[in-house]
Amino acid sequence: MAHPCFVLGSLSLTLALIACGISFFGPFWLNNVTNPNPSKNAVKLESKTYIHVNSTSQRNFSSRGLWAQCGVQCQWFWQYNYKLEFQVFKELGWHLAVQVLYFVGVFLVLFCEVFARVQLCCLPNRSIFRALGFTLLCSFVIQSAAVAVFGGFASRDYGVTPYAAQYAYLGWCFWMALAGASLTLLSGILFLFMECCCGDDDDDDYDK
Secondary structure (H helix, E strand, C coil): CCCHHHHHHHHHHHHHHHHHHHHHHCCCCEEECCCCCCCCCCCCHHHHCCEECCCCCEECCCEECCCEEECCCEEECCHHHHHHHHHHHHHHCHHHHHHHHHHHHHHHHHHHHHHHHHHCCCCCCHHHHHHHHHHHHHHHHHHHHHHHHHHHHHHHHHCCCCCCCCCEEECHHHHHHHHHHHHHHHHHHHHHHHHHHHCCCCCCHHHC
16 A cells, blocks of 8 residues: 555645646736726836737737737747747747746656656655655756746836736736645655655565
8 A cells, every 4th residue: 555645745746747737838927907007107018029920910919928928819939930939038038047947847847747657666765755855846946946037027027916917917827837836845845755754675564
């Protein structure tokens, strides 16, 4: 029978992967207020997201994620010869840093999820649980850095706050990323605790 900490750690790891995956692909990290007050002198999200698709048409987007912007339609970073990536995300600078950091953080969560499932077929091993625990803690730090950079620079460039939104506000994918980071931290702590409960590397009492 599996140890309760292993069950809880595996469950929280799976939930972390789901939350991180949704945040990774979801284009709702930053949203425009529907009808901002035009009398206020503030930078609106629209000013950064007006992309010329071709010589005769333009698009305006009301929400932004790590890899796309959406309004009536979505434009992903690879479309139109990577126009969105080079004209908006690269211009911001900090958005590229968030993309890289969050990609690495989510990749580590995915790696640990696969590795933890393989561990179900093996005898318990303290070194395995230690590796999982510290890798997940490392992923938590990287994810937290990505979320902090995004929130901080979005506040600087667009005036967003967690409490009130006059022009732009942090979307639900941003908060989902916070939940994913928290679940990653929880699963890392549980796997490190499993290292203490497992005993010697060749001890099979865990399965009895």
